[in-house]
Amino acid sequence: MINSKDANITDDGYIEIAGWVHEIRDLGGIRFLLVRTRDDIIQVTFSKRKVSGELIEKVKTISRESVIHVKGRISKDERAPNGFEVIPNIVDILSVAESPLPLDPTDKVVAELDTRLDNRFLDMRRPKVKSIFMIRGLVVRAIRDFLYGKNFVEVTTPKIVATATEGGTALFPISYFDREAFLNQSPQLYKQILMSSGFERVLEIGPIFRAEEHSTRKHLNEATSIDVEVSYVDDSEVMKLLEELIIYIYEYINVNADKYLKTIGIDLKIPTRPFRQISYEEAIEIVDLKWGDDFGSLEEKKLGNEIGEHYFIKEWPLKLKPYYTMPLEKKGKTEILSKSFDLMHPRVELASGSQRINDYALLKKQMELRGLNPDNFSFYLDAFRYGMPPHAGWGLGLDRLVMTMLDLDNVREAVMFPRDRRRLIP
Numbered sequence: 001m002i003n004s005k006d007a008n009i010t011d012d013g014y015i016e017i018a019g020w021v022h023e024i025r026d027l028g029g030i031r032f033l034l035v036r037t038r039d040d041i042i043q044v045t046f047s048k049r050k051v052s053g054e055l056i057e058k059v060k061t062i063s064r065e066s067v068i069h070v071k072g073r074i075s076k077d078e079r080a081p082n083g084f085e086v087i088p089n090i091v092d093i094l095s096v097a098e099s100p101l102p103l104d105p106t107d108k109v110v111a112e113l114d115t116r117l118d119n120r121f122l123d124m125r126r127p128k129v130k131s132i133f134m135i136r137g138l139v140v141r142a143i144r145d146f147l148y149g150k151n152f153v154e155v156t157t158p159k160i161v162a163t164a165t166e167g168g169t170a171l172f173p174i175s176y177f178d179r180e181a182f183l184n185q186s187p188q189l190y191k192q193i194l195m196s197s198g199f200e201r202v203l204e205i206g207p208i209f210r211a212e213e214h215s216t217r218k219h220l221n222e223a224t225s226i227d228v229e230v231s232y233v234d235d236s237e238v239m240k241l242l243e244e245l246i247i248y249i250y251e252y253i254n255v256n257a258d259k260y261l262k263t264i265g266i267d268l269k270i271p272t273r274p275f276r277q278i279s280y281e282e283a284i285e286i287v288d289l290k291w292g293d294d295f296g297s298l299e300e301k302k303l304g305n306e307i308g309e310h311y312f313i314k315e316w317p318l319k320l321k322p323y324y325t326m327p328l329e330k331k332g333k334t335e336i337l338s339k340s341f342d343l344m345h346p347r348v349e350l351a352s353g354s355q356r357i358n359d360y361a362l363l364k365k366q367m368e369l370r371g372l373n374p375d376n377f378s379f380y381l382d383a384f385r386y387g388m389p390p391h392a393g394w395g396l397g398l399d400r401l402v403m404t405m406l407d408l409d410n411v412r413e414a415v416m417f418p419r420d421r422r423r424l425i426p
């Protein structure tokens with residue numbers, strides 16, 4: 001099928017399109033069908049003067065959102081959506097839509113998010129919503145572009161696992177033949193094992209499962225994480241990589257998704273570099289927390305308002321970060337810090353990462369200190385016993401990245417079929 005942008009549009013050129021009947025305008029002697037293809041809305045004009053009576057009869061009772069195929073002649077007309085109309089020679093009705101529609105794909109009536117998600121197949125026909133996902137696809141492409149260019153290898157690691165990864169958040173248990181298993185919370189342990197196998201720079205884009213019970217605008221129970229792990233570098237180097245990646249994505253989308261940004265009505269501002277870096281200690285002072293407290297939504301909001309741009313919070317107390325995080329001893333500090341960071345958007349946390357412990361004995365000790373039994377993690381710990389390079393990495397939430405980039409109210413709007421506490425279908 002040819003979209004208008006691929007077609008050779010001349011006064012007497014021909015075009016072939018297929019799509020949904022977006023709108024029907026009946027002006028008595030003349031009838032317009034607006035046909036929505038993936039990327040365009042194209043006007044097909046049925047006037048008695050130019051179109052056969054048979055064709056006019058064929059579309060007379062056609063329902064909105066039916067799927068049709070049209071072949072016809074292009075005629076320039078400034079009043080039509082793309083500056084031209086199609087005078088049809090052939091119209092095939094490929095699929096008749098039932099009426100009434102459970103949701104209006106023309107943006108004339110705006111439904112509640114829940115109703116939209118219940119009827120997501122129709123909701124995503126709306127050009128504004130479709131544009132979000134066309135951009136999301138391009139964000140993934142930009143990430144691959146950038147990281148492949150830096151010699152990363154893309155990997156896939158198991159999502160059915162035997163142990164917890166992150167601690168803190170709960171796991172979803174599943175039955176695995178005669179044993180209990182879980183849906184993985186993060187590729188963390190596997191991406192680290194791959195450093196021991198010598199892959200040096202890995203990228204994974206995949207689902208993470210978090211059995212968090214709260215229902216907020218920024219939490220999902222199945223999210224998509226962009227995970228990287230890099231050997232022979234420290235936390236500051238992967239922070240730089242993350243910052244560069246964010247800029248690259250924004251620039252890529254500005255250049256390659258201009259049309260979709262316009263459809264959504266977004267003027268994408270490239271974040272300013274370098275991102276500000278504040279220590280945990282500075283951050284708690286700003287929001288009046290005491291040492292050892294974590295930031296809740298309220299504090300995140302306060303910090304975000306104060307800073308106003310993307311920023312890093314680094315040097316977290318070790319006890320607030322997972323067991324695999326490298327400790328950081330600082331002169332004059334009694335508290336043990338860590339070589340860790342979170343990347344924050346003024347609205348929400350986007351990523352977290354760290355340099356990792358690569359010493360077997362220290363890693364085992366940190367597990368024990370947190371009440372974990374190292375015997376349950378031998379598949380992971382063994383990788384540290386026979387030569388493990390120093391390494392660092394991060395996990396970036398794709399859903400939150402798209403939400404913040406496109407200024408969406410709720411992270412669910414950035415996910416085609418979100419999973420949350422109440423939602424398991426569609």
Ligand code: AMO
Nearest residue numbers: 186188210219220223350351352353393394395397
């Ligand atoms: P963390 O648990 O901070 O770190 O997750 C990394 C990023 O993933 C996204 N994310 C979520 N997005 C939506 N809903 C959720 N429930 C959710 N949980 C996480 C966030 C978050 O910043 N292993 C470490 C990463 C690392 O150190 O490499 C990890 O999983 O954007």
